[in-house]
Amino acid sequence: MPPRTCALCNDARAILKRPKTGQQICKECFFYVFETEVHNTITEARLFKPGDRVAIGASGGKDSTVLAHVMKTLNERYKYGLELFLLSIDEGITGYRDDSLETVKRNQQQYDMPLKILSYDELYGWTMDAIVAQIGKKNNCTFCGVFRRQALDRGAAILNVDHIVTGHNADDIAETVLMNIMRGDIARLGRCTSICTQGEDTIKRSKPFKYAYEKEIVMYAYFKKLDYFSTECIYSPDAYRGHARAFLKDLEAARPSAIIDIIHSGEAFEIKEDVKATQKIQQTCRRCGYMSSNELCKACTLLEGLERGMATAAVTDRARKRLDADGPAPENLRTIPMFQLPSAPRQKPTTTAVEGTT
Amino acid sequence: MSCGNPTTEPDALMQRRKKYDKTKNCVKCKDTQGNIVIRHAVYCKNCFIPLLVHKFRRTLEPSVNPKPDGPRRTALKPAGNLLVGLSGGLGSSVLLDLIYKCYIALDKSTMPAEGGRDHPRHERVWKKVTVCYVEVCDAFPGMKDRTEEIARFVSRYDELDFVPLRIQDAFDRTWWEKTGRKASFSDMGVSLSDESLLIESLSAGHPDPLTALRTYLSSLPTPTAIHTSIQILTRVLLLHTALQTSSSHLLLGTSLTSLAVSLISGVAQGAGFNVREETMEEWTPDPETRPTPDVVLDDVKDGADKGKKQLKRTVRVVRPLRDIGMKECAAWAWWSHIPIVGKEKWVWPGAKPGIGTLTKDFILGLEQDYPSTVSTIVRTCGKLAPKGEVSGKCILCGRPAQRGVQEWKARISIRSQPPPPPADPTDGSAPPVPVVPESKSDTRPSLTPYLCYPCHTTLTSRSARPVPSPWPNAAQASVVALPVWTEARLGAGAGGEPSPADEEIMVAKKMGQAEMKGIVNEFLLDD
Structure with a gap:
């Protein structure tokens, strides 16, 4: 069979099938569409202003590693005029965070971005290891999640930034929509598809990878030869989220557009006014x-x-x-x-x- | 370490979780041993029956009168007759049994005690009740035709009319004419082979309904699309039958469990804008697909709408079992000796489960560990409202379509724009031209602007791997026929459709100088 040509440029040889659209395209076109879709997400939501100081929530995992690379690329290509920083949170889980923090430190060198690492120990006086030693493996995700959210905001305040961007991808958002419906969390359901959240007392936080498939993020890292750490948390995973994630993977296998379709659904409804009043x-x-x-x-x-x-x-x-x-x-x-x-x-x-x- | 021996070590066996909260006695009457556990609460048979009837009436009766929240304690006065959709499954069979006992036979065991013999509650609510069954066996190879079994099941109940349909009626112009509509539209179809969904003429003329159905299904890109399309065809067939029988209400046997499944499945297929319609829906036919007045007037003389104008007819779709779980339905069917005909699974050789099947398996599995899951899903979705503007009704499913979905799709997944020349960010050259959603340079008529998000996704979203067709030997057509109601609207130029910009998709006429001048006249200066 002759090699297929790219469905976008109709010139180069197609070397991958886009998980999001099923199109067979070449590497350069993949980089182009991936980056441009993120750019479209940023410009459509008017996320930044020239001169903004933006912290990238960096864990050393695939999402934040690719996010740092793409943010730097787009900032230069489209002249956003942003001042970018890396912000990492060290939960204090021995063997989990150590290696990935090394990746973040490497990114600091590669991208020439200032890095701030803030630890739970420094902020709360407790590491996750110490918390698990007291409460056991059940429910410890509650502590980690609540502490991380605050820690990011506090780290951003220390860096004196206007905005935090995180690597939440389309799969994460679709999974959260499903989970919030299934467990009846109406308040979170109403806001989980927003690209940007900002309260009066919090720092603006947004998700430029909102429409980027997890598989494409991995694909981007692979072709760009970006290294990252894929480490599962050694403490018990959130069982309910695990169910939702497995279900989402099944849906994606049945029809790859399911992820983006769920996000579309989440954007197409809102909480009724009379329910909002009771929040x-x-x-x-x-x-x-x-x-x-x-x-x-x-x-x-x-x-x-x-x-x-x-x-x-x-x-x-x-x-x-x-x-x-x-x-x-x-x-x-x-x-x-x-x-x-x-x-x-x-x-x-x-x-x-x-x-x-x- | 060895496995524990339960006979000698009592700790070797895990303690069995109690299925009920407190005692084995009924939580209502307190003194009888219970027969059924519903979400940790125990009920005896004698208390369960009135409880289920109460839940059924509580859901249905507020929707009977044309003004839903009007006074209803004294009288239930629907605007028309009643159509019950029967699939042969558990929910719709239980629904029919309840309808019959509560509103036709006026069974005393289903009546509240208070009110006396002459209470208006003891009058018949709907003058005429029709049961409609849509046989889908012709859509899948080797599936058994159950129409006769269903007819026998319906005949258990007297005073019911029975209307059997077949799924291919959706492509049958004769059926369309029988319902009182005109079928004088041209032979147009859609090309499902690519995402443009171009409208083209059927080169070999309009195929017979069965061939049209099978070609349509074989051209769909995923098993999910086949399942969803059959559900849509069935639903719209029922709605038009409701109109034909002068019914103001269409009742469906969707239980709490099936409603939770269809809500999640809908969300997974992009139908978040239509979450409300999954629970309750007011459907009005399109002006061009309404029955011609003379046909309707014949019905009006006999129906409850006598003397009323028919042109604003709506059908209210109600799911009266939406507070009743599958387990409760099963208990009712068992204790009422209802012979459930059953439904076959929609499968064919090599087919992978679609989103609907996966969702059902997932929700039923989750309910084992988290018993309140289905109720939580339904309650949560009940707190949601559609966001954004409505852009008319979808030409395929008839539900409200959200404005701007194609622009949204174009923005988040680039599918056609070639990349700009590679620019080195460090060379100081001008940045590439920013990307805007592609403008539609293709002026050929397409079905896309007239579809809602989920229907467009159904017709265009593909699997990563090729999908075996239920009818591999069916003639592969590049252009497939569309359901008759879609053809009717296309034939009428999708009239009444505000999207996109009220453009006419079927008629391409050359503009004369005079017409053009009429449009720009106010900008022209005098000679």
Whole structure:
């Protein structure tokens, strides 16, 4: 059989089949469409303004490694005018994070971007190893997830950046849409397909890989010869998310467009107005100043539980009541430092958002 | 370490999880030993029966009167007759049994005690009740025809009309005419071989309905598309039958479990905009596909709509079992001795399971570990509303289509634009031209602008590997015939369709100088 020509340029030899569209295309066209689709995502959502300081959430895994590469490429090609940083969180899991942090440090050299590594130990006084030693392997993902979200914001505040970009890809978002429907998390369902989230008290956070298939990210890293660490967390995976992920893979095998179709579904509905009215109003944690749905934010509640030896306090309502019944928090309780948004006024060019016309 | 021996070591066996929360006694009457556990709550048979009837009535009755939330305690007055969709499966069989007992036989065991003998509740609600069955056996090789079995099942209940249809009726112009519509449209079809979905003429004329059905199904790109298309054809056949029988309501036997499956399956196929329609739907026929008035007037003389204008007819699709799980339906069927005819799986040699089948297996499996899953899915989806503007109705499924879906698709997956010349970012040259969604330079008529997102995906989204066709020996046609209601709208120039920009897709006429002048007249200066 003669070699197939690329379905896009009709010239070079096709060497891959795009997981997203099924088209057989050449390597150069693949790079072009992959990068251009990310550029389209950025310009359509007007994510950045020239002069923005942007932190790339870097774990050393495939998504963030490719994100750092693509952000640097697009920033130069389309003259976004961004100042890029790498921001890593060290959860303190021996054997899991050590190697991948080395990748991040290499990226710092390759891309000439400043790097900030912030550890759970430094911020909360607890490593994930120590947390698991106290609470066991069940529910520890709750701690890790809550602590990481805050840690990224706090790291970004230290770097004095305007914006954090993360490597969440289309598969992650589709999986989250399904999971939120199946477990009835209406608040998260309403916001999980937003490309950009920003509250009054948080740093702008966005997902430029929102429409990028995980397989294509791996393919991009492979053809660009980017090295990354593929490490599964050594502590127990979130069982429910595991179910949703396996289901999504089955759907993708049945029809590859399923991932993008689920995201389209998520974007095509919204929470009814009368339901929105019953949602909790966001407030500020009285202990650490971070955004919260209750008086105390989830991270402070989790930390108090750990410090007082009642680690499940923020995991179940019953445990929270037990903690409250046990009396007020002791005076000398270790707490998270007060959160402050980056406030140092910087001179910014008075230009409009990065658009397709730059 | 050896395996434990359960006979000598009591700890060797895992403790069996209790299926119920507290006691084995019924949670309602408290003193009878229970017969069924529904999500950890125990019920005896005597309490379960009225509970299920209550759930059924509670879901259906608020939707009976034309104004859904109007006073209904005293009277249920629907605007027309009733059509029940029967598939032969558990849900629709239980639904028919409940409809019959509650609204036709007026079985006392299904009536609430209060109200007295002359309470309006004891009057018949729908004057005429029709049962419609769509036989799909001709869509798959080796499938048994169950029409006779279904007819026998329906005949158990008196005072019901029975309308058997076949799935290929969707391609049958004779059936279309029987429903009171005109079938004088040209022989147009669609090319399903590429993503452009070009509308072309059927070179060999309109095929017979069975050939048209099989060619259509064989041309679809995935097993998911075949399953979904049959569901759509069945649904729209039922809707037109409802119109034909002057029915204001079409009831479907979708249980809580099947509703959860169809919601997730719909989301996985891009139907998030139509989540609301999965639960309840008001369907109005397109102006060009409405029955001609003289045919309708014949029905009106006998129906509940006597004296009413028919041109604004709508059919309300209700799923009265949407609060009742599959297990409860099975218990009702068992205790009521309902002989379920059953349905065969839609399979053919070499076919992989589609999204619908995968979703069903997944949800049923998940429910074992998380018993409230189906109820959570349905409640969550009940809190959602469509976002964005409606751009008319889909020409294939008849549901509201969201505006701008093709632009969205073009933006997130580039499919045709050639790459610009490689530019070295470090050489200081000008950046490449930014990419905008491709403009539609192809002016040939296409079905694409008239499709909703899920239907467009159904017709165009391909599997990574080739898919075996259910009818490999069916004549492969480059252009396939479309369902009659789609042809009817195309024949009428997709009238009433606002998308895209009300362009006429079937008529290409040369503009005369005078017409052009009329359009630009206000911009022309006097000589």
